[in-house]
Amino acid sequence: MNSSVEHLSPTTSSARFSLPSKSTAGPKPNIYERNLNKTRVAEVSAASLSFLFSEVVQYTQKRVSGVNDLERRLNTLGYRVGTRVLELTAYRAESSLKAPKREIRLLPALMAIHTQIWRAVYGRPADAIEKSVENVDEYMIIDNDPLIERHISVPRDLSGLSCSSFSAGIVEAVLDGLGFPARVTAHHTPTSTHPTRTTILIKLEKSVLDREDVLK
Amino acid sequence: MTLTLITRRTRTLSEIFTWWTSSLQFIFMAIFGLWVINKAGGLVYQRSFADGLAQLTSNEYLVLAGTLHGIHAITSRLSPIPGQSSGAQVIEGETFKISVLLTLTGTKFILLTSPAEPASSIDVLLQKIYTTYAEKVMQNPFHTPEMPIRSEAFDDWIHIITLSLRS
Numbered sequence: 001m002n003s004s005v006e007h008l009s010p011t012t013s014s015a016r017f018s019l020p021s022k023s024t025a026g027p028k029p030n031i032y033e034r035n036l037n038k039t040r041v042a043e044v045s046a047a048s049l050s051f052l053f054s055e056v057v058q059y060t061q062k063r064v065s066g067v068n069d070l071e072r073r074l075n076t077l078g079y080r081v082g083t084r085v086l087e088l089t090a091y092r093a094e095s096s097l098k099a100p101k102r103e104i105r106l107l108p109a110l111m112a113i114h115t116q117i118w119r120a121v122y123g124r125p126a127d128a129i130e131k132s133v134e135n136v137d138e139y140m141i142i143d144n145d146p147l148i149e150r151h152i153s154v155p156r157d158l159s160g161l162s163c164s165s166f167s168a169g170i171v172e173a174v175l176d177g178l179g180f181p182a183r184v185t186a187h188h189t190p191t192s193t194h195p196t197r198t199t200i201l202i203k204l205e206k207s208v209l210d211r212e213d214v215l216k
Numbered sequence: 217m218t219l220t221l222i223t224r225r226t227r228t229l230s231e232i233f234t235w236w237t238s239s240l241q242f243i244f245m246a247i248f249g250l251w252v253i254n255k256a257g258g259l260v261y262q263r264s265f266a267d268g269l270a271q272l273t274s275n276e277y278l279v280l281a282g283t284l285h286g287i288h289a290i291t292s293r294l295s296p297i298p299g300q301s302s303g304a305q306v307i308e309g310e311t312f313k314i315s316v317l318l319t320l321t322g323t324k325f326i327l328l329t330s331p332a333e334p335a336s337s338i339d340v341l342l343q344k345i346y347t348t349y350a351e352k353v354m355q356n357p358f359h360t361p362e363m364p365i366r367s368e369a370f371d372d373w374i375h376i377i378t379l380s381l382r383s
Contacts (some may be wrong), residue, residue, distance in 0.1 A: 057357035
C-alpha cells in the first residue's frame with residue numbers, strides 16, 4: 001500500500017482546481033444591484049455553464065417526446081434568453097459607444113449577431129457567416145466549437161439532435177427584436193478538424209427581403 | 217558508390233536499434249487498461265490499451281471489478297486509527313501494477329500498468345482521466361450518474377491522454 005495520500009486526493013492539490021476567491025469584507029451586492037456595464041469581473045466559469053446547460057437539457061428531455069420536440073423546447077428557452085441579451089447589449093452599447101445605433105439593414109444586423117451578441121453570450125465571436133447559394137432568404141452563422149456543446153456527446157438514438165437549438169433561439173429572438181422575423185434552426189455539420197461544428201440556419205420571412213429591396 | 221552503400225547500411229542498423237529499444241520500452245512500461253468503478257462497486261467503464269492481454273468476457277470484468285471494490289472496502293478499514301485509511305492505492309504483482317484513484321464521491325479510477333511504470337506518471341495520468349471524466353461524462357446531459365459510460369468524446373480523450381503518456 002502506498003501512503004502518498006497527498007498525491008491522489010483531489011482535495012489537497014490546490015493547483016489543479018480553480019477555487020472561488022475569498023470574497024472581500026462586507027456582504028456581496030445583490031445580483032439586481034450590480035452594475036450592468038461591468039463585464040470583466042461578471043464572467044461565469046465554463047464548467048458552471050456546462051453543468052447548468054446539461055441540467056437544462058436533462059430537464060427538457062424529461063418533458064418531451066422525440067428529437068424535434070426537444071429542439072423546439074430548447075429553441076423556446078433560447079428565445080427567452082435572446083430577448084434579454086438584445087436588451088442588455090443595446091443598453092451597454094448606449095453607455096460605451098459614442099454613436100450607438102440600432103441596426104436596420106439585414107447584413108449589419110447579422111454581423112452584429114455574429115460579433116457582438118456571440119461575444120456577449122459566449123465570450124468570442126462566431127467563426128463564419130455565410131449566405132445560402134440555393135435560397136436567397138437563407139443565411140448561416142457557423143460556430144466551429146460551440147461552448148455549450150463542448151462536453152456533450154449525443155447518443156445514437158437521438159442522432160440529428162443539435163443542442164445548439166438554444167443558440168438558434170437566441171438568434172431568433174435578437175432578429176425578431178431588431179425587426180427581422182425569421183425561423184432559426186441549428187444543425188450539426190462536423191468536419192474532420194472541428195467535430196462539434198454547428199451551423200445556425202436563418203430563414204428570413206418574405207417581408208424582410210421585400211423591405212431590403214425597397215431600401216436598396 | 218561504396219560510400220552510399222555504407223551509409224545506407226548504417227542507417228538501417230540504427231533504425232533497427234531504435235526499433236529494438238522502443239519495443240523494449242514498450243515491454244517494460246505499458247498501460248494495460250483502465251476501469252471506472254462507481255460507488256456501488258459496479259464497473260461503468262472498461263477499456264484495454266495493450267495487445268496480447270487475455271480476453272475476458274464482460275461478465276468476468278464485472279466480477280473482477282466487484283472483487284476489487286470489496287478488497288478496497290476491506291483495506292480502507294485496515295488502519296491503526298479507525299477511519300483514517302484511504303484504502304488500497306497500489307496493488308503490485310510480478311507482471312502488473314494496479315493503481316487506484318478514489319475520488320471524494322466514491323468513484324474509483326483503476327489503472328492497470330506494467331510494474332515499471334513510475335508512480336508519478338500514473339498519478340498524473342489518473343488525475344487527467346479524472347478531469348476528463350468530470351468534463352466529458354458529468355457535463356454530458358445524456359449520461360446518467362452511476363450508469364455505464366457511453367460517450368464518444370470521453371473515449372476519444374482517453375485515447376489522446378494515454379497516447380501522450382506512451383510516446
